[in-house]
Amino acid sequence: MAVTPGATPPAPLTADAVRAAVETGQARLHALLPDLTDAAVRAPSALPGWSRAHVLAHIEGIGLAMARQARRALRGELIDLYDGGFPARTAAIEAGAGRDAAALRAAVAGALSEASAAWAAVGPDDWSRPVRYRDGVLRDALLAWWRELTLHTTDALLGPGPQQWPRELCHHLLDYLAPRAPEGVQLVLAPVDDAKAARPYGPADAPVVTVRGPLTALAAWLAGRTPHAHLECDGCDGPLPELRPWP
Structure with a gap:
């Protein structure tokens, strides 16, 4: 097969198109939550050393963290991704992973709802607003949430695998x-x-x-x-x- 390095890949998606893809991913994960039992959340994930509960707790945390970036950016404010930095993130995942299935389902559903509301509030002229996340802009934070949501839904062994990634x-x-x-x-x-x-x-x-x-x-x-x-x-x-x- 001939290889054509340097060929022009598809143009990057617009921020609105990414937001629509995020909404699809959030709705997909939300629909999977009701079937999660206590045994299911204790099962291993695809990530070494992490149970499915660990991955779900991380999805909750990063979803809320990115939503906070959006909320504060719209107010012209900068805020760290996680209060307390990476150690606090790790501690929150460990603590969150200890919850039972009902608590995890409710927490993840709440994070998805908050993420949906936060990103829906971003207008067409807001995507270049600065955020603290990697000293980027709101579009960068939205792309990060798209990556995290899609890859970690797969890591949790829920829904589509990589072969169904957009x-x-x-x-x-x-x-x-x-x-x-x-x-x-x-x-x-x-x-x-x-x-x-x-x-x-x-x-x-x-x-x-x-x-x-x-x-x-x-x-x-x-x-x-x-x-x-x-x-x-x-x-x-x-x-x-x-x-x-x-x-």
Whole structure:
């Protein structure tokens, strides 16, 4: 299969289109909550060391945190993502994961409702308002919530797996996660179902390593999740190359 590095990927979604995708993801997760039992929330998730309850507590926390970024930005205020920083986030997840299914269902549903209301209040001229989250703007915070919501719903082993991730999200992940590309090579991700969307990362004069597979599987691998389909690698001496940390 011919690889066309440098081909123009689809244009980024508008903020309103991302907001609509977020609403779809929130509604999907909300519809899954009533079936969660105490046994189900204690079951392992796809993330090592985390139960499904841990992932749900994290979705609750990041949903509220991003909603707070939106609420404060509309008032012209900047606020940290989490009061107390990362240690407080970790403690809140551990404490939240200890709740029973009924409490978790109610907490996650409440966070989804607050997120929906907060993002609905953002007008077309507000997306460039600054936020404290990574010293970005409101559109960056919305994209972060889209990533967190979609990937962690999958991590909780609820609803769609990576093979059902929206193609638009996959294209976004291939862009956002470019800093994960390994050092010392030119990594080319070549979707077999979208040849024009091949992505090159790294210096042009470095040895080329080409990883081929479905777009959704490439996005899952780059995001640190188990690909749902086989990925082929040209230029690898063994397994797929080791990725760098999340940006």
